[in-house]
Amino acid sequence: MSGHDRARGRRTTERKGDVRERAILGACEALLAQKGYDAMTVGDIAQGAGITRGALYFYFGSKQEVVAALVARTVEHLWERSRVTAQAEEPRQAIAAAMRRTVELWNEHGLVFRTAIDLSLTVPEIGVLWSHTADLFITAITAVLERAGVQAGTEPDQASAIARALCWMIERTFYHASQESREELQKASATCEHIWLISAGMDSEA
Amino acid sequence: MSGHDRARGRRTTERKGDVRERAILGACEALLAQKGYDAMTVGDIAQGAGITRGALYFYFGSKQEVVAALVARTVEHLWERSRVTAQAEEPRQAIAAAMRRTVELWNEHGLVFRTAIDLSLTVPEIGVLWSHTADLFITAITAVLERAGVQAGTEPDQASAIARALCWMIERTFYHASQESREELQKASATCEHIWLISAGMDSEA
DNA sequence: ATAAAAATCGACGCAGTGTAGAATTTGGAC
DNA sequence: GTCCAAATTCTACACTGCGTCGATTTTTAT
Numbered sequence: 465m466s467g468h469d470r471a472r473g474r475r476t477t478e479r480k481g482d483v484r485e486r487a488i489l490g491a492c493e494a495l496l497a498q499k500g501y502d503a504m505t506v507g508d509i510a511q512g513a514g515i516t517r518g519a520l521y522f523y524f525g526s527k528q529e530v531v532a533a534l535v536a537r538t539v540e541h542l543w544e545r546s547r548v549t550a551q552a553e554e555p556r557q558a559i560a561a562a563m564r565r566t567v568e569l570w571n572e573h574g575l576v577f578r579t580a581i582d583l584s585l586t587v588p589e590i591g592v593l594w595s596h597t598a599d600l601f602i603t604a605i606t607a608v609l610e611r612a613g614v615q616a617g618t619e620p621d622q623a624s625a626i627a628r629a630l631c632w633m634i635e636r637t638f639y640h641a642s643q644e645s646r647e648e649l650q651k652a653s654a655t656c657e658h659i660w661l662i663s664a665g666m667d668s669e670a
Numbered sequence: 671m672s673g674h675d676r677a678r679g680r681r682t683t684e685r686k687g688d689v690r691e692r693a694i695l696g697a698c699e700a701l702l703a704q705k706g707y708d709a710m711t712v713g714d715i716a717q718g719a720g721i722t723r724g725a726l727y728f729y730f731g732s733k734q735e736v737v738a739a740l741v742a743r744t745v746e747h748l749w750e751r752s753r754v755t756a757q758a759e760e761p762r763q764a765i766a767a768a769m770r771r772t773v774e775l776w777n778e779h780g781l782v783f784r785t786a787i788d789l790s791l792t793v794p795e796i797g798v799l800w801s802h803t804a805d806l807f808i809t810a811i812t813a814v815l816e817r818a819g820v821q822a823g824t825e826p827d828q829a830s831a832i833a834r835a836l837c838w839m840i841e842r843t844f845y846h847a848s849q850e851s852r853e854e855l856q857k858a859s860a861t862c863e864h865i866w867l868i869s870a871g872m873d874s875e876a
Numbered sequence: 877a878t879a880a881a882a883a884t885c886g887a888c889g890c891a892g893t894g895t896a897g898a899a900t901t902t903g904g905a906c
Numbered sequence: 907g908t909c910c911a912a913a914t915t916c917t918a919c920a921c922t923g924c925g926t927c928g929a930t931t932t933t934t935a936t
Contacts, residue, residue, distance in 0.1 A: 480933070481883065502792055505923065519884045521925070582791055586708055620860030629861045632846065633839030640838065654826030655835045662868055685913070686902075711892065725915045727894070 485523055487513040489534045497575055501531065501582065531579065532589040538576040539593050542569055546600055555612040555664060562604065563657045566634065567649055574642035574649075581639060601631045605660070612664035630660055691729055693719040695740045703781055707737065707788065737785065738795040744782040745799050748775055752806055761818040761870060768810065769863045772840065773855055780848035780855075787845060808837045811866070818870035836866055 491512030495504045506527050510520040524530045549565065570577060584591040605627035610616050618624040634656050641652035661667070697718030701710045712733050716726040730736045755771065776783060790797040811833035816822050824830040840862050847858035867873070 479882070484883085500791070506925090507923075515883090516885055517924090518886070518926090522883060526925075582788070585706070585788055620857050621864045625857065625861040626865060629839055629843050629858070629865055632842035633835055636838035636842040637835050651826050651831065652835070655831040658827045659832060659835055659865070659869055663865055690914085712894090713892075721914095722916060723893090724895090724917070728914065732894080 481523065484513065484515065484519075485533075488515075488520060488523060488530060489537060492530050492534050493576065496531075496534075496579055501579060506530075528583075528587045528589075531583060532587055532593075535576060535580045535583075535590050535593055538573050539580070539597055542573070542597060543600070545569065546604075555608050556661070556666060558608050558611075559657060559660055559664070562608070563653050563660075566638070567653045570638045570642045570649060571646060574638075578639055578642065581635070598631055598635070601634075602627045605630055609664050612666065614664060626663055630656075630663060633659065690719065690721065690725075691739075694721075694726060694729060694736060695743060698736050698740050699782065702737075702740075702785055707785060712736075734789075734793045734795075737789060738793055738799070741782060741786045741789075741796050741799055744779050745786070745803055748779070748803065749806070751775070752810075761814050762867070762872060764814050764817075765863060765866055765870070768814070769859050769866075772844065773859045776844045776848045776855060777852060780844075784845055784848065787841070804837055804841070807840075808833045811836055815870050818872065820870060832869055836862075836869060839865065 488509060492504075492509050495508055495512055498504075499508070504527070506520060507517050509527070509530060510517045513520065520530075524533065545565065549561070553561065580590055580594045584594050602624075606616075606623045609623040609627055614623045614626065615621075616623050637652045637656055638649065641648040694715060698710075698715050701714055701718055704710075705714070710733070712726060713723050715733070715736060716723045719726065726736075730739065751771065755767070759767065786796050786800045790800050808830075812822075812829050815829040815833055820829045820832065821827075822829050843858045843862055844855065847854040
């Protein structure tokens with residue numbers, strides 16, 4: 465959000481319109497929660513941000529661009545958190561920590577994550593953001609698996625492929641669970657952690 | 671597709687319009703492959719089926735209904751296949767057979783499956799169909815896990831919860847792999863089978 | 877104070893949807 | 907075969923939402 469130099473957008477130095485931009489993303493997020501992506505109209509977003517449709521188009525070229533920006537903002541926050549996490553621990557600890565962090569993230573941003581997943585096909589820009597995010601996870605999981613003794617490599621029963629499958633398992637399981645409740649998410653997390661541990665060759669005694 | 675008695679639709683006894691209905695679904699499937707759901711317009715479908723928009727609305731109330739019918743047709747085919755599959759085998763065999771069958775299904779109907787998944791949120795009818803399908807899988811996986819010695823129950827580390835997570839893992843992994851190539855799908859299948867075996871408490875030696 | 881840049885607005889044209897009613901075709905009953 | 911009712915198809919219309927344009931107002935920098 466800092467020096468993006470959006471197509472039609474403004475320059476740097478914090479213009480007034482930056483506030484509006486944030487208001488737009490905020491309204492968008494609220495409306496996503498209320499009516500969902502399809503029902504949400506550009507007019508709704510503009511109204512929610514206190515401007516007219518015409519004005520909104522000064523900031524974003526389309527509804528898709530608005531949502532893409534919202535996803536970008538959220539996902540960048542996720543990347544921050546991932547970067548600062550020390551990852552040189554004992555596997556069992558690392559797995560537990562990763563799952564805990566993932567639960568937090570989904571509790572906080574589940575709505576946007578689900579939206580990103582839903583629109584990955586439709587909106588290429590979002591697809592790129594999310595697949596990049598998935599790659600981060602896959603890389604991290606791969607590292608843990610290898611440190612736990614799983615053979616490195618991309619063959620179907622080696623670390624890289626297993627990590628990918630585990631990543632999708634977690635994504636999809638959290639996608640559904642986060643729609644239900646925090647409790648469901650917590651349980652889902654425990655199940656995923658269990659399977660991850662088993663796949664790493666360790667039984668899952670706390 | 672037999673005795674549905676669609677809102678505006680025809681009666682039973684195989685009228686001529688049944689051919690049209692199939693033509694419409696066929697055109698819809700073709701267009702989904704060509705341009706995808708969003709780009710595909712009702713006019714396109716009608717044209718593909720050799721009729722006008724107005725005529726199409728005699729058979730289906732909306733684009734969503736058309737796609738829902740397509741998903742229903744495909745998924746019923748899947749249910750057939752699932753019902754006839756004898757499932758009283760030794761776990762290792764059962765798992766291998768299930769994965770083989772799943773690969774076949776995704777090779778044949780990957781496009782419609784992916785569409786169903788994408789639209790599960792948007793189109794309630796499709797959501798129901800797909801979640802019912804998932805339940806079938808989860809039940810089957812649960813049974814295999816229990817027969818392999820995993821403790822029955824719905825707690826996070828018991829058969830039912832694990833089966834759910836494995837189901838989502840397979841769904842998502844196949845969703846992505848089936849977009850790439852048959853080889854990818856085959857590899858993905860091997861990885862999922864491996865994790866399933868491990869989760870069932872068996873190492874995965876062929 | 878003032879001119880350039882930023883921001884806002886209202887109105888327009890377009891594309892796609894869903895509906896209505898008229899017209900045509902089809903399938904039997906007679 | 908012919909004639910009616912149901913089935914099927916078409917054309918035309920009204921509506922909604924999108925994205926663009928040019929005119930207008932507000933900020934910002936000097």
